Amino acid sequence: MDFTWTPEEQAFRQRLKDFLAESLPPDWERFAEHGPASPALTRFAEQFCGKLAEQQLLTPHWPEAIGGLGLDPWHQTVLAEEMWIAGEPRGGQYMNVNWIGPTLIRYGTEAQKARYLPPIAAGRALWCQGFSEPGSGSDLASLRTRAVLEGDHYRVNGQKIWTSYAGLADTCFLLCRTSDDRKRGISILLVPMDTPGITVRQIPSLIGEGDIHEVFFDDMRVPREALFGEEGQAWEIIAYSLVNERLGIPRYSLARAALDRAVAILREQGRWTGEAVKIEAAHAAALCEAARTASYAIVTRRAAGETIGAESSSARFATVMAERRVAEFVVEHLPEALADAHPYLKMHHQRGIVAGIAAGAAEIQLNIIATDVLKLPREPR
Ligand SMILES: Cc1cc2nc3c(=O)[nH]c(=O)nc-3n(C[C@H](O)[C@H](O)[C@H](O)COP(=O)(O)OP(=O)(O)OC[C@H]3O[C@@H](n4cnc5c(N)ncnc54)[C@H](O)[C@@H]3O)c2cc1C
Numbered sequence: 001m002d003f004t005w006t007p008e009e010q011a012f013r014q015r016l017k018d019f020l021a022e023s024l025p026p027d028w029e030r031f032a033e034h035g036p037a038s039p040a041l042t043r044f045a046e047q048f049c050g051k052l053a054e055q056q057l058l059t060p061h062w063p064e065a066i067g068g069l070g071l072d073p074w075h076q077t078v079l080a081e082e083m084w085i086a087g088e089p090r091g092g093q094y095m096n097v098n099w100i101g102p103t104l105i106r107y108g109t110e111a112q113k114a115r116y117l118p119p120i121a122a123g124r125a126l127w128c129q130g131f132s133e134p135g136s137g138s139d140l141a142s143l144r145t146r147a148v149l150e151g152d153h154y155r156v157n158g159q160k161i162w163t164s165y166a167g168l169a170d171t172c173f174l175l176c177r178t179s180d181d182r183k184r185g186i187s188i189l190l191v192p193m194d195t196p197g198i199t200v201r202q203i204p205s206l207i208g209e210g211d212i213h214e215v216f217f218d219d220m221r222v223p224r225e226a227l228f229g230e231e232g233q234a235w236e237i238i239a240y241s242l243v244n245e246r247l248g249i250p251r252y253s254l255a256r257a258a259l260d261r262a263v264a265i266l267r268e269q270g271r272w273t274g275e276a277v278k279i280e281a282a283h284a285a286a287l288c289e290a291a292r293t294a295s296y297a298i299v300t301r302r303a304a305g306e307t308i309g310a311e312s313s314s315a316r317f318a319t320v321m322a323e324r325r326v327a328e329f330v331v332e333h334l335p336e337a338l339a340d341a342h343p344y345l346k347m348h349h350q351r352g353i354v355a356g357i358a359a360g361a362a363e364i365q366l367n368i369i370a371t372d373v374l375k376l377p378r379e380p381r
Contacts, residue, residue, distance in 0.1 A: 003296055005078075012075055016057065016082040023051055024089060029343040032087040035208015035350070037165045042126065042210075045091030049123025052090070059097050059121050066105065066113070067121040073302040077295070081253040087347055088254075092127070092165040096120040098248030099241045100127050100173060107229045107237050112190060116171065128169035128193070130160040130215060131238070137162070138364050140175075141183050141235070145217060147176035152224050154189060156197070156217045164358070166200045166213035169193050175234055183235045188228040195220055207350050243312045245359055247298060251352070252291035252319045255326040258348035259284050262330050265342065277333055284325040291318035310372035313365040320362045323352035 005013070025031065034040045052058040061076035062068025080098070088094055101120045104113055119125040136143040145158025156176055166172070172191045179185035193200075197220030205211035229237050263281055266272040294315040298308055327349045330337050337345035356362035370376045 003293075009074055009078055013078050013082060016079060019052070019055065019057060020082065020086045020089070023048060024086065028089070029087065029347065032089075032347050033208065033343055033350075035205070035211050036088060036091050037168070037207075037211045038209040039168065041091045041208075042165075042168050045089060045093055046123060046126075048089045049093045051123075053121060053123040058090075058093075058123050059101065062097075062101060062105070062121070066117055073299050076248075077250065077299050080248055081250045084250055084254040085257045087344070092169070093120075093123060093125070094248070095129065095165075095245070096125055096127055099244035102244055103237060103241045106240065107233075109225075111225065112228065116190070125171065126165055126169045128163050128166040128172050128213075128215075130163055130166075130172045130174040130191075132162045133159060134161050138361050141186070143175055143177060143186065145174075145176050147178050147187060147189060149178070149224060150221075153221045154224060154226065156189065156191075156220045156222070158217050160215040160217075161213075162203070162358075163200075163213045163215050164211060166193070166215050167202055167210045172198075172215070173228075175238070178231050181232070184232040186234040187231045188234045188237060189222055189226045190228050191220070191222055191226060195222060197221065207354060239309070242360070243308050247295060247302075247308070247312055247315065249359070250292075250295060250319075251355055252288045252295065252322050254348055255319075255323045255352065256285070256288040256292075258345055259288065259326045259329065261342070261344055262326075262334050262337070265337075266333060271333070280329055280332070284322070284329045287318070287322040287325045291315065291322040294318040310368045313368040314373065316359075317362055317365040317369065320356040320365075323348075323355045327352040 031044070032041065049058055056069055057079070059067060060069040060071045060079065061073065064070045083090055083094065090097070097120065101117060104116055108116070116125070131140060131143075133143050133145060145156065145160065147154040147156045156174075158176070170193055172193055174189045174191045175186055176189055177185050178187040191198075197218050199216040199218070201214045201216075202210060203212045203214060259281065263272065266277065272278070298311055298315050302308055330345050330349060334342065334345060336342070338349055371378060
């Protein structure tokens, strides 16, 4: 594999760096402490994504027919890396461009595409992802929120939990049970969040204000056109979405940038002395580069048009290990960063500590690697 960036890709990266330097306010790193789903950052992200859209930098990897530039997965990777290094100023909208948009493009009806894609491409949409329920996180197929078709409407009852962005989102990508079959009984509804019968309650979070929520559905009714894909097709659709989600968040780039920042501070302050700190920094750097390489191996296959499946779990697991090691390094050697001394390191720590839980627990990734990649035998039950 050849991981040398082409001159054109390097120019694309520089263009993004210049854009970020011009568009982020001077106090951005402290501002980002509000948290990615906070009202302040959501308002900022709308303005920021609008500017990205004007420069054709919000969805450059989308097909040209729907407002993208048709750029390949390497450009998508460069874009995501630069955004993460900067602390992800797109806020919750990263989700729209990474996986909600591409999933709509692949599985949506013409009416759904016409309704939902233009606001995403313009940087004006905020979605939330209604998957997890109390008791149905890792075991997602056990979810119980039920949608019953009554004439031309679905009536929905149930509860979601840990839903990011739900407090401000305009649309929910909602998983519901439409029959008792464990996996083939799950369907997707695209639900406007102002539909009567939805109640959202915020849960306090380490990542900042407005981050995670409980969402209750009490006799909520949506037209049957809200069904996304076929009834019972959710499992197939989310398998496609989750690969995009896992690869679309190159947290290793933020982890590496945080590590470099921590080392620079230690040097400046005369604390870069002794073997231990250097060995630990080298170990953390090696994990960041291992995660980058694991991700690039998959991007290479994607760029060649291959379908990616369970292998994306390896890249995600490697990334979680890297983030955790960098977070531990900072706690050990620069603990004051977690108070108020170094907002960039605090922001990395806040986001890093949940990395192995959100979007699927790290242990579950290991299970997937064991069974679907390494083909190890399952324990007899
Ligand atoms: C910051 C944050 C944001 C989130 N945002 C969203 C969101 O927007 N939408 C959404 O739907 N969900 C969201 N989640 C929920 C997230 O997807 C779940 O927390 C995750 O899937 C784990 O599910 P759980 O919390 O029910 O834990 P459990 O499934 O109960 O797991 C608890 C522990 O047991 C381990 N475990 C469970 N089963 C196994 C097994 N079979 N083998 C080995 N170990 C196992 C897990 O690894 C974990 O360590 C978010 C979570 C966080 C922390």
